[in-house]
Amino acid sequence: MTDTTETIDYSKTLYLPQTDFPMRAGLPEKEPLLVKRWQDMDLYRKLRESAAGRTKYVLHDGPPYANGNIHIGHALNKILKDVITRSFQMRGYDSNYVPGWDCHGLPIEWKIEEQYRAKGKNKDEVPVNEFRKECREFAAGWITVQGAEFQRLGVIGDFKNPYTTMAFHAESRIAGELLKFAMSGQLYRGSKPVMWSVVERTALAEAEIEYHDYESDTIWVKFPVASLVRPIDDGQTKLTEGALDLLQAHVVIWTTTPWTIPGNRAVNYSPRINYGLYEVTAAENAFGPQPGEKLILADALAEDSSAKAKVTLNRLRSVSAQELGSLTLSHPLKGLGGGYEFAVPMLAGDHVTDDAGTGFVHTAPGHGREDFDAWMDAAVDLRARGIDPAIPFTVDDGGFFTKDAPGFGPDREGGPARVIDDNGKKGNANQAVIDELIKRNALFARGRLKHSYPHSWRSKKPIIFRNTPQWFVYMDKDLGDGSTLRSRALKAIDDTRFVPAAGQNRIRAMIEERPDWVLSRQRAWGVPIAVFADVDGNVLKDEAVNQRIMDAFEKEGADAWFAAGAKERFLGNHDASKWKQVMDILDVWFDSGSTHVFTLEDRPDLKWPADVYLEGSDQHRGWFHSSLLESCGTRGRAPYDTVVTHGFTMDEDGRKMSKSLGNTVVPQDVIKQSGADILRLWVVTTDYWEDQRLGKNVLQTNIDAYRKLRNTIRWMLGTLAHDDGEEVPLEKMPELERLMLHRLAELDEVVRSGYDAFEFKRITRMLLDFMVVELSAFYFDIRKDALYCDAPSSLKRKASVQVVRHLFDCLVKWLAPMLPFTMEEAW
Numbered sequence: 001m002t003d004t005t006e007t008i009d010y011s012k013t014l015y016l017p018q019t020d021f022p023m024r025a026g027l028p029e030k031e032p033l034l035v036k037r038w039q040d041m042d043l044y045r046k047l048r049e050s051a052a053g054r055t056k057y058v059l060h061d062g063p064p065y066a067n068g069n070i071h072i073g074h075a076l077n078k079i080l081k082d083v084i085t086r087s088f089q090m091r092g093y094d095s096n097y098v099p100g101w102d103c104h105g106l107p108i109e110w111k112i113e114e115q116y117r118a119k120g121k122n123k124d125e126v127p128v129n130e131f132r133k134e135c136r137e138f139a140a141g142w143i144t145v146q147g148a149e150f151q152r153l154g155v156i157g158d159f160k161n162p163y164t165t166m167a168f169h170a171e172s173r174i175a176g177e178l179l180k181f182a183m184s185g186q187l188y189r190g191s192k193p194v195m196w197s198v199v200e201r202t203a204l205a206e207a208e209i210e211y212h213d214y215e216s217d218t219i220w221v222k223f224p225v226a227s228l229v230r231p232i233d234d235g236q237t238k239l240t241e242g243a244l245d246l247l248q249a250h251v252v253i254w255t256t257t258p259w260t261i262p263g264n265r266a267v268n269y270s271p272r273i274n275y276g277l278y279e280v281t282a283a284e285n286a287f288g289p290q291p292g293e294k295l296i297l298a299d300a301l302a303e304d305s306s307a308k309a310k311v312t313l314n315r316l317r318s319v320s321a322q323e324l325g326s327l328t329l330s331h332p333l334k335g336l337g338g339g340y341e342f343a344v345p346m347l348a349g350d351h352v353t354d355d356a357g358t359g360f361v362h363t364a365p366g367h368g369r370e371d372f373d374a375w376m377d378a379a380v381d382l383r384a385r386g387i388d389p390a391i392p393f394t395v396d397d398g399g400f401f402t403k404d405a406p407g408f409g410p411d412r413e414g415g416p417a418r419v420i421d422d423n424g425k426k427g428n429a430n431q432a433v434i435d436e437l438i439k440r441n442a443l444f445a446r447g448r449l450k451h452s453y454p455h456s457w458r459s460k461k462p463i464i465f466r467n468t469p470q471w472f473v474y475m476d477k478d479l480g481d482g483s484t485l486r487s488r489a490l491k492a493i494d495d496t497r498f499v500p501a502a503g504q505n506r507i508r509a510m511i512e513e514r515p516d517w518v519l520s521r522q523r524a525w526g527v528p529i530a531v532f533a534d535v536d537g538n539v540l541k542d543e544a545v546n547q548r549i550m551d552a553f554e555k556e557g558a559d560a561w562f563a564a565g566a567k568e569r570f571l572g573n574h575d576a577s578k579w580k581q582v583m584d585i586l587d588v589w590f591d592s593g594s595t596h597v598f599t600l601e602d603r604p605d606l607k608w609p610a611d612v613y614l615e616g617s618d619q620h621r622g623w624f625h626s627s628l629l630e631s632c633g634t635r636g637r638a639p640y641d642t643v644v645t646h647g648f649t650m651d652e653d654g655r656k657m658s659k660s661l662g663n664t665v666v667p668q669d670v671i672k673q674s675g676a677d678i679l680r681l682w683v684v685t686t687d688y689w690e691d692q693r694l695g696k697n698v699l700q701t702n703i704d705a706y707r708k709l710r711n712t713i714r715w716m717l718g719t720l721a722h723d724d725g726e727e728v729p730l731e732k733m734p735e736l737e738r739l740m741l742h743r744l745a746e747l748d749e750v751v752r753s754g755y756d757a758f759e760f761k762r763i764t765r766m767l768l769d770f771m772v773v774e775l776s777a778f779y780f781d782i783r784k785d786a787l788y789c790d791a792p793s794s795l796k797r798k799a800s801v802q803v804v805r806h807l808f809d810c811l812v813k814w815l816a817p818m819l820p821f822t823m824e825e826a827w
Contacts, residue, residue, distance in 0.1 A: 016788060019718040021826060025710055027675020031821045035151055044097075044158055048605065051094035059085050059095075060600060060610035060640065061157075062623045063102035063165065063592055066139040067111065070149045072649045072657070072694065073616065075667040079683045080646060080760075081614055082155040086817035087755040096605050097157035099150065100595060103139040103166035104526035105588040106200055106458050111138055112525075128524055128562045135525040136166055149668070153676050154820045163599045165527075165591040172553035173598035174591055175530045178519070179546045180634045181473055182531050182539045186485065187519070189537030190472050191391060193365070193372050193465040194518050197456045198399040198420040202522045203470055204456060204463060205587050206514065207622035214453035214462055217430045219258045220308060220358065220444035221437060222250035222289070223267055223329040223344060225296075246319070249277060249294040251329055251346070252305065252444050254357030256451065259419045259429035261437070262405035263364035263394040263467075265342075267329060268349035268374055271321040273359050274299045284310035287438050288445060295444075296324075298359020305358055309445035321348070332442035337406030343387055349374045365391045366467030369515055395419060395466045397522070399427060408432055424461025471520040471529050471584060473633065485633050486511060492628060492638040499644045499758050500689045507620040507628070507643075517629060519587050526585035528561040532571065533580050540579055545570055593626030596639035609637070614644040644758050646688040652695035665694050674703060677819045681706055684760040684818045705768055706822075709815075712771040713826050715780060716808040719787055719801065728799040737799045740779055743770070744810050751814045760818065767814060775807065 038044075059081055064074055081097065089095035112134050113123050123131060147159050164170060181187040194203040225246050251267055269275070280293045288309050289295065296319055297305055306313045324346050331340035351370045352361050365375035372391070375382075379389040392404035400416040401408040408417045408429065418427030437443040454463050475486045483491075489511045498504040520529055530549050532540040548570050552560040560566060567581045600608040609631075615623055624643055631639040650656060651663040658664065670679050682702045686692040730738065747770060754763040783800045790797035808826075816823040 016718075018721040019714060021714050021717045023711065023714060025675065025677075025706070025822070027677055027821060028672055030825065031154070031671075031676055032152070034821055034824055035154070038156065039151070044156055044160075047089060047156070048094065048096070051089065054092060054094040056607045057085075057088040057093035057095040058600065058606050058610045059097055059612045059614060060596060060606075061098060061100045062613060062615040062619065063100040063163075063595060064146065065105070065107060066101045066103050066142040066146065066164070067107045068142065070146055070667060072665050072667050074146075074150075075153055075679060076646060076649055076683055076688065076692070077615065078150050078153055078155050079680050080644075080688060082153070082157075082820075083680075083684060083760060083817045084612065084614065084644075084755075084758065086156065086820065090813060090817060091752070091755070097155075098161070098163055098599060098603065098606065099147065099155075099157045099159060100163040100599065101139070101143050101146070101165070102588060102592050103136070103143075103164050104585070104591055106202065106523060106525075108135045108138055109523060109525045110200075110458070129559045132525055132559055132562070139164075139166060152671060153667070154680060156820075158605075163595065163603075165588075165595065166557075167598075168554055168557040169602070170591075170595075170598045171527050171558040172550045173602070174527045174586065174594045175553050175558065176546070176550050177594045177597055177630060177634060178527075178529065178586060178590065179531070179549070183541055183543075183546070184479065184633075186473050186477060186479070186633055187531070187539060188472055188474060189469065189533060189539075190516070191393075191467055191469050192472070192516070192518075193367055193369060193467050194470055195454060195463050196397070196466045196468065197459060197461070197463050198397070199422060199424045199459045199461045200456060200523075201397050203468065203518055203520065205518065205589050206510075207589055207618075207625065208457050209454045209463070210457045211452045212455050212460070213450055214455075215448055215450045216256040216453065217258050217434070218254065218256050218447045218449045219261075219434060219437070220252055220254050220305060220446070221261060221332050221362065222252055222295070222442050222444050223332055225249050225251065225327050226330040226343065227328045228326045245277065245294065245316070246296070246323065246327065249296050250289075250444075251296045251327070251360055252358045253360045253362035254305075255362045256449055257367070257430075258433045258437075259395075259417075260364040260367040261362070261433050262333065262340075262401065262408055263366045263392060264331060264344065264362055265365055265391075266345050266347050266363040266375060266378075268347050268352050268361040268363050269321065269324045269359070270350070270352035270354075271348055273352065273354045275319040275321075275324065275359060276302060277316045277319050278302055278306075278313040279316055280311050281314050282312040287441075288443055296360075298354040300354040301357060301359050305445070308447060332437060332440060333407065334440075336436055336440075337408075337411055339406030343385075345378070345382065345385065345387060347374055347378050364394075366394055367465045369465070391467050393467050395464065397468075398422075399429075399464065401429065407436060419464055420462065424459060470518050471582070473517040473519060473629070475514065475516050483636075485629060486514075488632040488636055489628050489638075492632055496638050496640065497642040499642065503617070503620060503643060503645050506617075507624060510621050510625060511628075517587075519590055520582075520584035521587055523585050526588060527558045527591060529582045529584045529586055530558075530561055531582050532567075532574075533582060534578060535580075540571075540574065542574070545572060545574070548572065587626075589622065589626035590630065592623050593628075593630035596627060596631060600639065608639065610640045612642040612644055613640040614646070617645045617647055619645070647691035649692050649694050652693050652697055654691075654693060663695070665699075670699065674699065675821070677821045678702055678706055680818055680820075681764070685764045687761060708772050708776075709768060709819075710822065712776055713808070713811070713822070715776075716804050716811075717826060719804050720808060722787075722792075723801050723805055724792070726798055726802070728795065728802055732795065733799045733803075734796055736779070736782065737803045740774075740803050741806065743774065744806060747814075748810065755817070763814070764818065767811065771811065 085095045085097040116123055197204055253267055276299045278295045278297055280289045280291050283290050289311050327346045329344040331344050333340045363371045363374055365372045382389045393402055394405040396402050399419040403409045410416055417429040417432040419429040421427050456463055476484045493508050568576055600606045600610055628638050750766055751763050786796045787800055812823045812826055
């Protein structure tokens with residue numbers, strides 16, 4: 001032994017892992033470089049070239065609105081779509097993805113109007129096409145911003161050539177689709193109660209409505225019995241003098257919209273409900289029913305009604321459905337302003353229940369769908385009884401009563417009463433009606449009720465139902481082959497795959513019950529309802545005119561409709577004095593519902609129908625719905641084979657995210673702090689079909705899972721630094737290596753079936769467990785000794801390196817659709 005001890009570095013005698021793939025990901029810094037690399041190399045185009053000739057797989061993008069930065073819902077949606085398109089591309093398809101944007105409509109109009117107000121400008125003083133130009137420029141700006149934000153998420157698509165609903169070609173095709181409905185007789189001009197936003201001065205579609213709690217005034221109103229209009233027979237005895245007691249009675253109704261009383265034209269009852277004649281024996285209030293008055297109420301609701309009015313009732317006898325059907329009532333406002341002198345009939349209605357109220361429904365056909373349907377169903381009988389079934393226009397677009405509401409309209413002292421003001425606040429209409437009812441001793445009781453009420457999803461203000469002239473598409477008109485738009489849509493739903501399956505029943509219920517489609521909007525920024533109509537509302541059907549319109553839109557955009565001389569230009573030889581140019585614009589849901597036409601049909605890189613549509617569950621009444629109706633109306637089937645839906649993102653406590661609660665998660669902030677792959681990992685590990693939760697703790701859980709995954713990838717890369725590529729025959733491999741290859745084969749089946757079923761959580765859960773438990777804690781732990789210490793010629797070492805090579809290859813490819821940044825770096 002010498003006096004000096006030689007220090008030996010034994011690590012140089014081992015095959016320790018060596019890699020420049022860092023343990024610390026640094027995703028916020030690396031990911032933008034990869035995005036730029038993909039853009040510079042035109043990755044999307046290279047993928048198309050490499051996949052030329054393969055079977056196409058098309059996910060058609062539901063267009064987000066071109067207004068504002070993306071939120072967490074956008075991120076969830078676009079990441080799911082990207083995972084699907086990438087997974088099908090990697091499995092041998094030509095999986096195209098063309099992003100799109102919805103560009104027309106109120107939100108952008110509002111933004112431009114806000115800019116005008118800030119400058120002291122009035123929108124009405126600006127030429128319509130100048131206003132439309134500013135709307136177009138506003139939308140274009142946000143398309144650029146959102147496109148960059150989507151690509152920062154790792155989304156691969158044809159962002160150089162997206163589709164937009166405001167492109168001239170798109171506007172031409174949208175108008176062309178509308179004209180198909182017109183030429184087939186499915187489009188008609190009608191007067192119906194529609195959901196109306198006073199704040200926005202336009203009709204709204206179902207998809208533009210959301211429900212919020214709202215406190216309404218409630219009233220119980222007495223309608224005096226005026227006469228018995230037909231012989232009464234209860235099936236047992238002829239009723240004559242016994243029915244005369246009804247002539248001194250009042251039918252009591254209950255409503256949460258007092259302002260609709262001037263529009264009342266009937267009272268509905270149900271033949272399935274038991275009714276009684278009651279007498280007031282005691283009363284506490286100075287107003288309302290007094291002792292001796294007789295009232296007709298549903299037996300099940302008499303006690304509750306008497307409590308509301310603070311009266312005591314004595315039941316005198318039963319009142320049959322036949323008796324009710326024989327009655328004609330007087331309007332409770334009879335004589336006010338010289339109006340309301342008409343008879344108010346009693347009509348049977350299936351929609352009447354005895355769950356709440358009085359068992360009778362006040363029917364204002366201009367202010368409710370069920371009211372309208374019940375009134376129109378009885379139109380023939382009403383005419384036979386001498387009752388005019390015409391529906392009044394009692395409220396105008398600003399929420400003011402009209403001359404059709406005597407005593408509350410222009411003839412009212414102080415001016416017309418108003419239902420809702422420009423700010424969405426309650427007007428004075430309810431109180432004005434209540435005051436007049438009290439004067440006429442027609443008020444039975446009053447109260448207040450907090451309940452769910454429809455609001456505009458844009459203004460967040462309550463809407464009203466009002467009778468307006470609008471353009472509609474028939475749901476139940478025979479289309480010449482024995483089918484209707486409704487029946488075609490229902491059949492198409494049966495032929496479509498829904499993920500999750502519950503979506504099928506949801507959209508089916510909506511289609512079964514929906515009214516005719518209201519297409520018209522009284523705004524400026526959109527594709528016009530490019531038709532001409534005569535004084536009776538009949539549409540001009542001339543293919544030459546239609547072609548002139550579409551050709552002009554193709555070259556100049558829909559602005560051509562609003563240009564000077566447009567009427568004469570498009571009508572050609574037709575007498576312009578006989579035709580009115582419709583200036584309403586189309587429901588934006590018709591725009592987006594037509595995207596399959598100018599995108600899937602018109603682009604050679606895509607195909608019709610799409611393999612899949614994927615959006616949030618609210619789109620059962622939105623994009624899925626409008627696309628279904630548009631396509632079934634013009635092509636007889638749905639524009640998609642599969643519909644996938646995701647839920648909404650809540651905070652960690654399951655609450656809806658809102659700025660006021662301070663619980664929002666901004667995707668841009670997550671990306672800056674942790675990276676897009678962390679956000680993508682969260683998406684693919686959630687039960688996205690349901691509502692998901694997201695917050696600081698959930699993100700940290702995903703960060704921890706990502707670190708384990710990354711470390712496993714890093715260890716494999718380090719081990720493969722010593723891989724000489726030599727292959728060991730399967731039969732010579734140790735049993736442990738053969739087990740791991742068998743597990744890879746099993747996992748491959750699960751991964752493929754998981755991607756086919758859009759079950760990404762099943763894939764990620766299985767792969768993460770495999771990497772952490774079976775690889776890191778089991779296989780790698782066992783084989784580290786052989787990999788580090790055995791000689792290069794060792795069969796065990798060569799077989800293990802070969803298995804690690806296969807593990808790396810499979811895992812990176814399986815995970816690439818979900819975590820493209822990390823897998824690109826690893827590869």
